[in-house]
Amino acid sequence: EIANVIKQLGYAKEEITADSAEQKSIAELRNLGLKRILPTKKGKGSVVQGLQFLMQFEIIVDERCFKTIEEFDNYTWQKDKDTGEYTNEPVDTYNHCIDSLRYSVERFYRPVRKRTNVSSKVDTIKSLGL
Secondary structure: OHHHHHHHOOOOOOOEEEOHHHHHHHHHHHHOOOOOEEEOOOOOOHHHHHHHHHOOOOOOOOOOOHHHHHHHHHOOEEEOOOOOOEEEEEOOOOOHHHHHHHHHHHHHHOOOOOOOOHHHHHHHHHHOOO
């Protein structure tokens, strides 16, 4: 049903970023014609990196998006048990909409790795006499 809604809304040819924990669902959506659906790139620090990127902007949420508003109102960071100080790690609750928002902007803050040209590396090594 999700694939049909995406198609009806005219987004079938758009790039869609999905939760990489749901590889089976991503494969199913691809089989249903959503060829540009990609898994999010998760890794150490990716949540904090995405949140730091989002915090650079004023985010306006429509009043009809009550779940998103609820998440922003209740999102919190973990506390160190010994010191009682907040850590740089978010609590894993009230985050589904916020995670989706992070996924949607992921390509704007993730560094793009340059593909290295093997022949240029060889030339560099040769020029060094190695």
